[in-house]
Amino acid sequence: MGNLLVITVVSYFGAKFHRPKIIGAGVLLMGIGTLLMALPHFIMGRYKYETAATHTNDADNFTVISTCSSDTQNTVQQLVSGCQKGEEESSPTWVIVLLGNIIRGIGEASIGPLGMSFIDDYALPENSAFYIGCLQTLGVIGPIFGYTLGSLCASLYVDIGLVNQETITITPQDSRWVGAWWLGYVVSGLLTLLAALPLWFLPRALPENHQTSEQDHHSNQHKHTPSITEIAKDFGPSLKRLLTNKIYLLYLVSNVVAFNAFAIFITYTPKYLEQQFGQSATKTNFLIGLTSIPPVALAVKI
Structure with a gap:
């Protein structure tokens, strides 16, 4: 961009x-x-990866306990079949x-x-x-x-x-x-x-190309440096x-x-x-x- x-x-x-x-x-x-x-x-701050997944009695869902983003444990209930996600901190x-x-x-x-x-x-x-x-x-x-x-x-x-x-x-x-x-x-x-x-x-x-360098030096002695306005035209x-x-x-x-x-x-x-x-x-x-x-x-x- x-x-x-x-x-x-x-x-x-x-x-x-x-x-x-x-x-x-x-x-x-x-x-x-x-x-x-x-x-x-x-x-x-430091990255915290203490995340544990435990299955409940219901086979259709499980509970995720996460402390990755805060010091306190947040419990998020997710339904596997419906792919329902808990809120994530941005x-x-x-x-x-x-x-x-x-x-x-x-x-x-x-x-x-x-x-x-x-x-x-x-x-x-x-x-x-x-x-x-x-x-x-x-x-x-x-x-x-x-x-x-x-x-x-x-x-x-x-x-x-x-x-x-x-x-x-x-x-x-x-x-x-x-x-x-x-x-x-x-x-x-x-x-x-x-x-x-x-x-x-x-x-x-x-200085490797002496001929070009001498031409530029000679040209600069006889020509003024163009202004930004002149170049922009x-x-x-x-x-x-x-x-x-x-x-x-x-x-x-x-x-x-x-x-x-x-x-x-x-x-x-x-x-x-x-x-x-x-x-x-x-x-x-x-x-x-x-x-x-x-x-x-x-x-x-x-």
Whole structure:
């Protein structure tokens, strides 16, 4: 959502200014948004899984005693045949996760378009294709590392470091188990913040292509830096030319179809394996990351 809101504006206006710093600011936003998504864990308190199910004399119903959400025991009568559910407490902290994800998406919008255009403009012609290929490859294999990290975090108890692990009587195979879902966001958020630092020290033009750098330096001496108003005047005509380019639209549609299937796969397949085959989140993430994503990523690249 955040990516879609700003990617058009960022890719157009960002190309007119210092692209490495704009990319660095975007990566910094990604790190902040990722860390923000882990915040609910630190404000919601410890997880309590003391839940017991006991059958009554009536074979059509059972009683569930739960202390997961409060210190006092609440008894909820559920009818199995009618699938009647008791009231569940809701938490507004999902808004924090949504906000963090939107901020992360806004920061991510600068990496793809500005990064590839920066490489294409200032790298040597014989090297630019290799650099852009490396950038796209890293983006494709990223989910492999993400699922591997998610598998590791899911195998750790959610309150790791706060409770004595010897007192935990459930395992990841138990339906009441909650893994350290927040730990992956903390690790990736901190790594993202570190990755933003070098980008702030990159020059506006890479010195590798001396001819291009000298031309830009000579041009900047004779031309004034255009204002945002002057740049904005050409935004509408540029967008119109782009949307009327049949080759570009065909390429855009093909990419949307390809990555739509990829997004659906990585979103729903893990949950399907958990629910239909009784696999734990740890094993599911590991299987998806190492056995499924590589061939899908290779097919997309081909």
